[in-house]
Amino acid sequence: MTIKSTEAHVLALHKAGRLVHYDRDLWPDDTCFRRLWLHPNVQKWANSTGDTAKERDYFAKVRAFFSQFVGGADFDDDDMLKTLSQGKHGLWEFRITFQPQARVVGGFLRPGEFVALSFADRADLDAAGFGPIIKVVRSRWDSMFPHQKPLMEPRTNLLREFEDGL
Amino acid sequence: MAFDFKPISEKQQADFKADGRMRAFLSMKGAFKKRARENGVTVQKLSKAIGRDKGQVSRILSGRSAGLTLDTLVLITSALGFRLSFDAIPVEEMNKRNRNVAPLWASVVPVQPEASQGAALYVAGATNVKTGNTFVAITGANK
Numbered sequence: 001m002t003i004k005s006t007e008a009h010v011l012a013l014h015k016a017g018r019l020v021h022y023d024r025d026l027w028p029d030d031t032c033f034r035r036l037w038l039h040p041n042v043q044k045w046a047n048s049t050g051d052t053a054k055e056r057d058y059f060a061k062v063r064a065f066f067s068q069f070v071g072g073a074d075f076d077d078d079d080m081l082k083t084l085s086q087g088k089h090g091l092w093e094f095r096i097t098f099q100p101q102a103r104v105v106g107g108f109l110r111p112g113e114f115v116a117l118s119f120a121d122r123a124d125l126d127a128a129g130f131g132p133i134i135k136v137v138r139s140r141w142d143s144m145f146p147h148q149k150p151l152m153e154p155r156t157n158l159l160r161e162f163e164d165g166l
Numbered sequence: 167m168a169f170d171f172k173p174i175s176e177k178q179q180a181d182f183k184a185d186g187r188m189r190a191f192l193s194m195k196g197a198f199k200k201r202a203r204e205n206g207v208t209v210q211k212l213s214k215a216i217g218r219d220k221g222q223v224s225r226i227l228s229g230r231s232a233g234l235t236l237d238t239l240v241l242i243t244s245a246l247g248f249r250l251s252f253d254a255i256p257v258e259e260m261n262k263r264n265r266n267v268a269p270l271w272a273s274v275v276p277v278q279p280e281a282s283q284g285a286a287l288y289v290a291g292a293t294n295v296k297t298g299n300t301f302v303a304i305t306g307a308n309k
Contacts (some may be wrong), residue, residue, distance in 0.1 A: 060180035
């Protein structure tokens with residue numbers, strides 16, 4: 001796919017409600033150097049209010065994590081962003097290391113543009129392994145981007161600033 | 167001129183706190199990564215310098231430590247030869263974001279299905295994108 005057709009395709013997914021664009025708007029000077037797309041289920045989870053103060057803090061941390069990714073923070077290490085299956089499928093996990101730990105899995109559509117397609121509690125992954133979530137994410141990716149595989153490049157390249165000067 | 171206080175919801179309060187914590191954490195982590203890359207600093211050397219357990223420092227640097235305090239953040243950053251910066255910037259003096267790679271069409275907000283009664287209507291030109299209520303029916307079968 002060309003850059004132009006990829007943009008049009010993402011627009012179609014957005015219009016259809018299949019992907020949600022994550023923006024950061026806590027402060028007026030918050031900048032966005034990268035793009036983050038969320039599957040509606042991931043968006044619903046991350047945007048949870050939480051019933052208790054502890055839950056509110058937790059989901060706020062998840063949003064802060066996303067916000068820093070979008071803001072261009074240094075995610076170039078395995079503590080923050082780690083490849084899955086030794087990079088075989090081009091899938092990566094956002095490592096939410098706050099307790100309870102969670103993982104958000106997806107792939108890069110273009111440099112600086114991540115598509116988060118599923119999430120799981122780390123404890124559940126301990127029990128079931130990453131196989132099921134990888135299967136879900138690959139299935140969702142193939143359904144949304146049948147003609148485009150996740151970008152497979154070194155992490156440093158994937159974390160570049162998104163180039164929107166089309 | 168009196169300052170106009172605006173009510174801050176519990177969720178916003180949590181967001182402000184988490185945002186500040188995350189910024190401080192990443193600053194500390196950035197300091198460590200720079201020292202590790204350029205000066206050969208290791209977790210072991212750092213933990214020895216501040217008299218903490220190596221495992222504990224490792225957990226702190228990877229974000230796995232629950233209840234990381236401001237004292238600890240400052241201690242580690244200082245030990246690495248960095249001063250954590252705390253600037254109180256008035257919101258009215260903040261420059262509007264000068265970089266936003268969000269697509270222009272992301273300001274196209276799909277009208278909620280129940281409001282549009284099924285019509286595919288889109289409202290363009292929203293200045294403050296909120297996607298939280300965009301989706302009504304979300305199946306919880308698969309995360």
